[in-house]
Amino acid sequence: xxxxxxxxxxxxxxxxxxxxxxxxxxxxxxxxxxxxxxxxxxxxxxxxxxxxxxxxxxxxxxxxxxxxxxxxxxxxxxxxxxxxxxxxxxxxxxxxxxxxxxxxxxxxxxxxxxxxxxxxxxxxxxxxxxxxxxxxxxxxxxxxxxxxxxxxxxxxxxxxxxxxxxxxxxxxxxxxxxxxxxxxxxxxxxxxxxxxxxxxxxxxxxxxxxxxxxxxxxxxxxxxxxxxxxxxxxxxxxxxxxxxxxxxxxxxxxxxxxxxxxxxxxxxxxxxxxxxxxxxxxxxxxxxxxxxxxxxxxxxxxxxxxxxxxxxxxxxxxxxxxxxxxxxxxxxxxxxxxxxxxxxxxxx
Ligand SMILES: Cc1ncc(COP(=O)(O)O)c(C=O)c1O
Numbered sequence: 001x002x003x004x005x006x007x008x009x010x011x012x013x014x015x016x017x018x019x020x021x022x023x024x025x026x027x028x029x030x031x032x033x034x035x036x037x038x039x040x041x042x043x044x045x046x047x048x049x050x051x052x053x054x055x056x057x058x059x060x061x062x063x064x065x066x067x068x069x070x071x072x073x074x075x076x077x078x079x080x081x082x083x084x085x086x087x088x089x090x091x092x093x094x095x096x097x098x099x100x101x102x103x104x105x106x107x108x109x110x111x112x113x114x115x116x117x118x119x120x121x122x123x124x125x126x127x128x129x130x131x132x133x134x135x136x137x138x139x140x141x142x143x144x145x146x147x148x149x150x151x152x153x154x155x156x157x158x159x160x161x162x163x164x165x166x167x168x169x170x171x172x173x174x175x176x177x178x179x180x181x182x183x184x185x186x187x188x189x190x191x192x193x194x195x196x197x198x199x200x201x202x203x204x205x206x207x208x209x210x211x212x213x214x215x216x217x218x219x220x221x222x223x224x225x226x227x228x229x230x231x232x233x234x235x236x237x238x239x240x241x242x243x244x245x246x247x248x249x250x251x252x253x254x255x256x257x258x259x260x261x262x263x264x265x266x267x268x269x270x271x272x273x274x275x276x277x278x279x280x281x282x283x284x285x286x287x288x289x290x291x292x293x294x295x296x297x298x299x300x301x302x303x304x305x306x307x308x309x310x311x312x313x314x315x316x317x318x319x320x321x322x323x324x325x326x327x328x329x330x331x332x333x334x335x336x337x338x339x340x341x342x343x344x345x346x347x348x
Contacts, residue, residue, distance in 0.1 A: 029203030037241030091138030099314030149279025
């Protein structure tokens with residue numbers, strides 16, 4: 001079955017290398033992949049007839065030193081989906097925010113686990129101070145969230161962690177956020193599970209690798225569930241490449257932090273948005289003026305700019321727009337100006 005995950009597209013019209021389409025829909029690296037990862041993949045290609053001997057161990061060790069945790073607290077996974085699937089086996093019921101990342105309810109449904117939504121208010125913060133969570137529950141919280149891009153208050157997260165048996169903190173967008181990581185607490189809280197992605201600040205969404213970090217006893221419980229050599233040599237070599245290149249991660253993060261307010265500003269100044277929220281992730285949220293929305297969306301479409309419509313993510317009328325490079329931002333700005341200039345005078 002084709003997953004419904006976050007595409008909003010139906011059939012994706014893109015072909016690899018089709019630069020005429022501007023992809024501002026899936027929060028990928030605006031600076032391309034890390035050159036160190038590309039180099040290492042090319043060098044390793046001559047060994048593709050071999051099983052990936054020793055590579056899981058090498059990348060696990062590099063991840064552990066990058067995150068300053070111990071090797072037995074790290075498990076590499078096939079992206080966030082495998083991390084969710086494995087950790088769901090620890091609990092009886094799953095919880096996650098709504099609106100929120102669709103991977104949590106999707107995987108819970110596949111695993112046959114009851115799913116309880118945590119409702120958010122108009123500021124995209126939890127409606128209830130107290131959640132009715134208890135032993136046997138696993139709560140999935142993305143800090144920052146997607147599509148909301150904001151962070152929840154530390155005291156609220158602490159209260160959830162106290163009440164639920166397991167809390168999975170998804171730090172996929174951590175590098176772009178002001179919130180401190182909970183990683184330093186992993187060793188003293190066996191109920192805490194942390195996810196880190198290679199897809200955002202590491203610029204490697206194509207490799208489908210992620211890291212689950214938890215107390216060594218929990219990782220030890222989950223490890224036997226793994227298949228034989230579950231991550232391929234190409235992905236592992238790319239991961240090892242970027243981990244040896246912290247300058248790339250720093251440069252990508254700095255770009256996002258500089259370009260994100262510029263993107264928010266150009267959207268706010270475009271005259272076609274009713275509301276813009278900058279977020280703490282690598283995207284900006286915008287709601288178009290209802291009286292011009294169809295016209296603006298058609299103009300974006302004609303100019304081959306893809307953004308993520310958030311209707312199916314629980315935020316009707318909102319668009320999630322990824323931070324691009326500076327040329328991407330100029331192209332978006334020019335396209336929105338064209339859209340505005342073609343409105344009837346009374347709507348401009
Ligand atoms: C909250 C959240 N977690 C995880 C992911 C994806 O993680 P990965 O690409 O590492 O599987 C995304 C992707 O957009 C996300 O928004």
